[in-house]
Amino acid sequence: MSAFAHPALSVRGLCKSFGALRVAQSIDLELAHGARVGLIGPNGAGKTTLVNLLTGVLPADAGTISLEGEVIDKLKPEGRVRRGLARTHQINTLLVEESVRDNVAIAIAERERVAWSMLRYAKAWRACLEEADERLREMGIMDVADRRVSALPYGQQRLLEIAIALALKPRVLLLDEPAAGVPAAEAHHIHEVLERLPAEIAILIIEHDMDVVFRFARHIVVMVQGRVLKRGAPAEIAADPQVRAVYLGRSTV
Amino acid sequence: MNPAWHALPWLLAIAFYFTAGGYLSLGTSILVYILLTLSLDLALGYAGIITLGHAAFFGFGAYGAALFAIHVNADPLLGLVVATAVTAVFAVVTGMLILHTQGVTLLMLTLAIAVLLAEAANRAYKVTGGDDGLQFTMGPVLGLFRFDLWGQTAYLYTLVILFVWFVIAWKVVHSPFGRSLDGIRQSQARMRAIGTPVWWRLIAIYAISAAMAGSAGALSAQTTRFVGLNTLGLLVSGIAVVMLVLGGTRRLYGAFLGAAVYVVVQDFAAKVNPFYWMFVIGGLLMATVLFLEGGLMEVLDIGRRWLRRLLRGSDPT
Amino acid sequence: MATATVILLDGLAYGMVLFIISVGLTVTMGLMRVVNLAHGGFAMAGGYLAAMMIRAGVPFFAAAALATLAAGILGGIAEMTVFRPLYRKGELAQVLMTFGLTFVFIAALTWLFGTDVKILPIPSYLAGPVDLGFRTYPTYRLFLIVVGLLLFLLVWFVIEGSLYGARLRAAVDNPRMARAVGIDVNRLFTITFVIGCALAGFGGVIGAEMLQLDPFYALRYLVLFLVVVAVGGLGSFKGSFVAAITLGVVETAGKFLFTDIAAFLLFALVFVLLLWRPNGLLPPKSVA
Numbered sequence: 001m002s003a004f005a006h007p008a009l010s011v012r013g014l015c016k017s018f019g020a021l022r023v024a025q026s027i028d029l030e031l032a033h034g035a036r037v038g039l040i041g042p043n044g045a046g047k048t049t050l051v052n053l054l055t056g057v058l059p060a061d062a063g064t065i066s067l068e069g070e071v072i073d074k075l076k077p078e079g080r081v082r083r084g085l086a087r088t089h090q091i092n093t094l095l096v097e098e099s100v101r102d103n104v105a106i107a108i109a110e111r112e113r114v115a116w117s118m119l120r121y122a123k124a125w126r127a128c129l130e131e132a133d134e135r136l137r138e139m140g141i142m143d144v145a146d147r148r149v150s151a152l153p154y155g156q157q158r159l160l161e162i163a164i165a166l167a168l169k170p171r172v173l174l175l176d177e178p179a180a181g182v183p184a185a186e187a188h189h190i191h192e193v194l195e196r197l198p199a200e201i202a203i204l205i206i207e208h209d210m211d212v213v214f215r216f217a218r219h220i221v222v223m224v225q226g227r228v229l230k231r232g233a234p235a236e237i238a239a240d241p242q243v244r245a246v247y248l249g250r251s252t253v
Numbered sequence: 254m255n256p257a258w259h260a261l262p263w264l265l266a267i268a269f270y271f272t273a274g275g276y277l278s279l280g281t282s283i284l285v286y287i288l289l290t291l292s293l294d295l296a297l298g299y300a301g302i303i304t305l306g307h308a309a310f311f312g313f314g315a316y317g318a319a320l321f322a323i324h325v326n327a328d329p330l331l332g333l334v335v336a337t338a339v340t341a342v343f344a345v346v347t348g349m350l351i352l353h354t355q356g357v358t359l360l361m362l363t364l365a366i367a368v369l370l371a372e373a374a375n376r377a378y379k380v381t382g383g384d385d386g387l388q389f390t391m392g393p394v395l396g397l398f399r400f401d402l403w404g405q406t407a408y409l410y411t412l413v414i415l416f417v418w419f420v421i422a423w424k425v426v427h428s429p430f431g432r433s434l435d436g437i438r439q440s441q442a443r444m445r446a447i448g449t450p451v452w453w454r455l456i457a458i459y460a461i462s463a464a465m466a467g468s469a470g471a472l473s474a475q476t477t478r479f480v481g482l483n484t485l486g487l488l489v490s491g492i493a494v495v496m497l498v499l500g501g502t503r504r505l506y507g508a509f510l511g512a513a514v515y516v517v518v519q520d521f522a523a524k525v526n527p528f529y530w531m532f533v534i535g536g537l538l539m540a541t542v543l544f545l546e547g548g549l550m551e552v553l554d555i556g557r558r559w560l561r562r563l564l565r566g567s568d569p570t
Numbered sequence: 571m572a573t574a575t576v577i578l579l580d581g582l583a584y585g586m587v588l589f590i591i592s593v594g595l596t597v598t599m600g601l602m603r604v605v606n607l608a609h610g611g612f613a614m615a616g617g618y619l620a621a622m623m624i625r626a627g628v629p630f631f632a633a634a635a636l637a638t639l640a641a642g643i644l645g646g647i648a649e650m651t652v653f654r655p656l657y658r659k660g661e662l663a664q665v666l667m668t669f670g671l672t673f674v675f676i677a678a679l680t681w682l683f684g685t686d687v688k689i690l691p692i693p694s695y696l697a698g699p700v701d702l703g704f705r706t707y708p709t710y711r712l713f714l715i716v717v718g719l720l721l722f723l724l725v726w727f728v729i730e731g732s733l734y735g736a737r738l739r740a741a742v743d744n745p746r747m748a749r750a751v752g753i754d755v756n757r758l759f760t761i762t763f764v765i766g767c768a769l770a771g772f773g774g775v776i777g778a779e780m781l782q783l784d785p786f787y788a789l790r791y792l793v794l795f796l797v798v799v800a801v802g803g804l805g806s807f808k809g810s811f812v813a814a815i816t817l818g819v820v821e822t823a824g825k826f827l828f829t830d831i832a833a834f835l836l837f838a839l840v841f842v843l844l845l846w847r848p849n850g851l852l853p854p855k856s857v858a
């Protein structure tokens with residue numbers, strides 16, 4: 001249990017600028033095992049940028065990121081994923097020509113390290129397909145497993161995006177607006193899925209719907225202009241006058 | 254697909270051997286082109302590596318086989334293996350340099366490599382024979398079958414090597430590795446997000462593809478006992494792409510159809526007027542892109558469905 | 571010293587021709603993300619038409635103007651018929667389609683005019699040498715440099731100074747945003763494509779002295795035009811100017827000093843430049 005001596009994800013002094021624009025100013029963040037952290041802030045606060053810095057899609061100017069005590073600053077995005085840091089994208093990046101099942105199976109093949117095997121098809125790949133079906137059943141989209149992603153309704157594409165991230169068996173999961181662009185009726189289904197996510201995964205969620213965040217998260221971080229403005233329990237945040245002023249003024253929470 | 258269909262192209266190739274007569278050497282060059290096009294299908298069709306530089310590998314293999322036969326050993330199989338291996342190594346080195354780029358930049362870099370290699374071969378005429386090329390003799394295949402005047406050994410030798418490579422290609426594209434290439438073609442961002450080492454994966458398929466193209470070049474040199482600078486030319490790269498798309502990408506058999514149709518059309522059209530074939534090929538290309546994205550394989554699919562319906566319709570049960 | 575001056579002048583003249591022909595291509599590839607391998611065909615068409623007209627007795631500049639116009643019209647027709655369906659397709663489809671179009675160009679010109687090299691006569695008042703003080707130099711090449719510079723300034727003026735230019739820059743930098751603010755990107759592109767093809771046609775005419783006119787022109791020099799665009803940065807007209815002049819001078823110097831390995835040196839330079847700056851020397855903001 002030595003891994004539990006460290007937080008699942010720990011960020012210290014993360015900085016990033018585009019020219020004069022400072023999109024991340026010395027950000028500290030900690031996710032305990034099984035944490036449920038909500039990241040909120042107005043548009044342009046640097047939320048998605050933070051996710052991109054954590055996953056390594058953008059190189060950070062300064063700061064340290066560690067995953068269960070292991071410093072992962074120098075790792076490429078794919079290396080961070082293999083160590084258990086998965087994400088979903090705000091805009092779908094699915095393999096549109098593949099079936100729903102294959103989208104998940106391809107991810108499982110990477111996780112199981114069988115994606116390098118060139119000359120054996122049958123056994124390894126079949127196991128991936130079977131596990132993919134299991135994931136799809138959990139998400140409640142098994143009935144569309146054979147459909148091409150390009151022919152899938154948007155709400156189900158969002159669920160598939162989450163299914164793929166889960167298939168990687170991450171220790172830390174970053175959800176970038178998992179219900180963005182989804183009609184209210186279908187969004188409800190996505191929120192249900194979020195409630196049922198495995199308890200041991202540490203989760204950071206970016207979400208605009210305040211009802212969802214305040215119900216889901218046990219800890220909330222508020223970002224404004226690349227800085228952390230406030231952090232605390234949902235009740236504290238909702239009551240904080242400063243937060244209300246910059247961000248929640250129009251909310252009913 | 255019904256397994257019986259897999260036998261069809263190979264049966265046709267064997268039937269051609271017995272009926273070709275004076276056209277057998279044309280058949281051998283079709284087989285060589287099929288192998289080259291097949292190699293391109295792996296890199297361009299499946300992995301989406303946009304390249305106009307496959308002539309570099311074709312020529313590398315061709316000169317490799319020729320130089321090996323002249324200076325080391327005239328055994329064809331040994332020469333083929335060596336030429337294939339050095340081409341793969343060359344592809345790993347160049348692939349590591351260029352495969353982090355995409356789109357037009359990648360296109361230009363692959364082109365630049367082919368031009369650089371062609372210029373180098375042209376300058377190093379003491380080794381390569383320059384414009385005159387290299388003429389050489391080959392030993393018998395397996396120490397038994399001499400390359401005869403009618404090109405019978407050449408045809409069968411090429412066919413066997415093509416078959417071996419086809420089986421490898423089939424296995425590769427249907428393996429988990431091949432599925433990850435499909436993913437990389439569609440979205441590199443997605444594949445990085447699931448932990449795929451995209452760059453290494455691309456280098457791997459680039460090397461396999463290049464090895465295949467190198468084999469094609471080596472076979473071309475060995476079966477004609479000649480290699481010239483044209484093996485490195487831009488036209489070879491272009492023709493391979495044309496054949497692939499004409500036949501249909503990501504089908505493997507598309508290479509067969511594309512190469513065969515291209516060579517036959519060129520042969521006939523060129524007899525009418527040397528420039529006529531450019532018109533035909535150009536028009537064919539444009540029509541394929543606009544109206545038939547699946548290439549000729551799609552026509553074949555439609556025909557097969559039609560045939561099946563016809564057979565079922567006439568079936569009393 | 572004298573040699574160096576001649577290399578520089580020859581290189582400049584050559585670079586100017588490359589720039590005039592390539593500037594349309596860089597906007598095509600930068601703005602609409604279309605890989606256009608047929609661009610050389612428009613330059614070739616311009617050159618051929620002018621050669622035919624001059625042979626029929628039309629004065630040089632009138633022929634050049636008419637050929638420029640014709641290349642532009644041809645570009646407009648091609649844009650509306652062949653290129654429009656391509657915007658939605660992938661790079662491979664674009665490569666093939668325009669490659670096919672180039673083949674058709676070559677076959678058509680051969681059918682119409684035969685395979686021999688077409689000479690495009692230079693007017694007598696530009697044909698002679700001019701005395702530079704330390705040696706004589708062909709007047710025509712100085713003329714090329716002047717015309718190239720004027721065109722560069724004109725293009726610069728239009729792109730930086732006019733409303734059309736502002737729209738074009740916005741569209742290249744961020745096509746989606748440009749559409750969102752109400753710029754008709756498609757119409758903008760058609761206009762730009764026509765102008766680009768007209769410029770290519772003009773380049774084909776005045777550059778015929780350096781880029782020899784025969785049916786394979788469209789394929790032979792295509793690589794050069796693409797190199798200018800890729801090295802300069804897709805969609806960057808200043809980048810393509812810098813790239814065209816650099817490559818023009820380097821290739822000319824190579825031919826003078828290392829005749830044997832000139833082409834090798836040129837492409838080695840291109841290779842290194844592209845590895846160093848995969849988005850080109852002066853990429854537009856969207857890809858920087």
